[in-house]
Amino acid sequence: MIGGFLGAGKTTLIQRFSAWLSANGLRPGLVANDQGEDLIDTATFHSAGERSVAEVTGGCFCCRLDELVSVLRQMEAELRPDVIIAEPVGSCTALMATVLLPLEQVYGMPLVACPLSVVLDGRRALAALGGRRDPRDFHRDVGYIYRKQMDEAEWLVVNKIDLISGEQLADLQQRLAVNFPDKRVFTVSGKSGEGLEEWFGALISERSGPGRMMEVDYERYGRGEAMLGWYNADVSVEFEVPTAADRWLLETSAAISILLADAGCKVAHFKTTLEHPEGRSRVHQVMDGDGLSLADSHAAEVVGGRLLVNLRAEGSPGLLDRAVGEVLGRQAGLNFTAKAAFQPGQPVPTHRVTRADR
Numbered sequence: 001m002i003g004g005f006l007g008a009g010k011t012t013l014i015q016r017f018s019a020w021l022s023a024n025g026l027r028p029g030l031v032a033n034d035q036g037e038d039l040i041d042t043a044t045f046h047s048a049g050e051r052s053v054a055e056v057t058g059g060c061f062c063c064r065l066d067e068l069v070s071v072l073r074q075m076e077a078e079l080r081p082d083v084i085i086a087e088p089v090g091s092c093t094a095l096m097a098t099v100l101l102p103l104e105q106v107y108g109m110p111l112v113a114c115p116l117s118v119v120l121d122g123r124r125a126l127a128a129l130g131g132r133r134d135p136r137d138f139h140r141d142v143g144y145i146y147r148k149q150m151d152e153a154e155w156l157v158v159n160k161i162d163l164i165s166g167e168q169l170a171d172l173q174q175r176l177a178v179n180f181p182d183k184r185v186f187t188v189s190g191k192s193g194e195g196l197e198e199w200f201g202a203l204i205s206e207r208s209g210p211g212r213m214m215e216v217d218y219e220r221y222g223r224g225e226a227m228l229g230w231y232n233a234d235v236s237v238e239f240e241v242p243t244a245a246d247r248w249l250l251e252t253s254a255a256i257s258i259l260l261a262d263a264g265c266k267v268a269h270f271k272t273t274l275e276h277p278e279g280r281s282r283v284h285q286v287m288d289g290d291g292l293s294l295a296d297s298h299a300a301e302v303v304g305g306r307l308l309v310n311l312r313a314e315g316s317p318g319l320l321d322r323a324v325g326e327v328l329g330r331q332a333g334l335n336f337t338a339k340a341a342f343q344p345g346q347p348v349p350t351h352r353v354t355r356a357d358r
Helices: 010-023 040-047 061-078 095-105 122-128 140-152 166-179 196-205 218-226 245-262 317-329
Strands: 002-004 028-034 053-057 083-087 117-121 155-159 184-187 228-244 266-276 279-285 293-296 301-314 334-342
Touching: 002 010, 002 083, 002 155, 010 028, 010 083, 010 196, 028 061, 053 061, 061 083, 061 095, 117 122, 117 140, 122 140, 122 155, 122 166, 140 218, 155 166, 155 196, 166 184, 184 196, 218 228, 228 245, 228 317, 245 266, 245 279, 245 293, 245 301, 245 317, 301 317, 317 334
Parallel strands: 002 117, 028 053, 028 083, 117 155, 155 184
Antiparallel strands: 228 301, 228 334, 266 279, 266 301, 279 293
16 A cells, blocks of 8 residues: 555556566556545556556545455456555545554455555655744644654655755655654655665565554544545536647646635645547646646647546635636636535544554
8 A cells, every 4th residue: 555645646656666566577456546536546547558447436445445345356356466556545544554454354355465655745744844834834734644644654755856955855864764763764756766666676575564553633633634625527628729738738727726826725736637539638736836747748739628627725625616617617618527526524434453463
């Protein structure tokens, strides 16, 4: 299981890990997870040629554990993967007690768990551990979830080291060593591939060995979840004239991002894709104040396609809905086929194991 907060770069790392497994003769299976539906991450896995992809939607793994078990059993029966990679919702914590150990102790799943890795965006981790308020940091109740994710990790994976200086990385490593002295720390770049070989090799050669079980204040956890807005949309697009897909998606996403920033909304992750007959264009932003970037680029001019919007931010669902609706509503030829704006509910795990019987 590879966890980590929204926008940490989990999906990119999982794609790379899946490709690495295949190159080493192992068959991967992927399970995505989200509070909503119409997931760009699942579409990303499919577009990368992944055949063994499933998803659990409508809640986090811990609250939909029976569904996860059904998915895992079906995947094992039909696809027989050598390694299953599960990517939980980015705002979920207490995975060891509510997912990994119940799979073993309650459901008797014949799984050998790798050490629980939690991926960190190096910039956000430095903001969270910097010892003083940082504009990139979340509200303290959202930050509680972030800290708990680090607390329960067996391994911490500092991602996006290509976006911070050597001095900043050294500072972060020192802070992690002080705050989490028992954690093994990997430093990687999903973009360049730096450091991935060491982490991937360790993942398939070592086994999870949880020690103490982490205490969680579920009331505060719920308050943190309630501060996050979730927005998903599926939109049909028809242009009046052939239009450059990349440029249109970047300009449209940027207009939404500006409205969110003006409203004081802190972006956790913002992803848009335009699927069209020539391929797919994809734009993402993982932190307010960051520019948007093209993750998948296609230079073709197109006459239409399918737009997916996945937006997670510290702000009300109504605010997110208005920002997206205002920008898309200005343009002719766009029709919503599905839309959802909501806050995650109070976490209510299906099972919670309080002791590791190994």
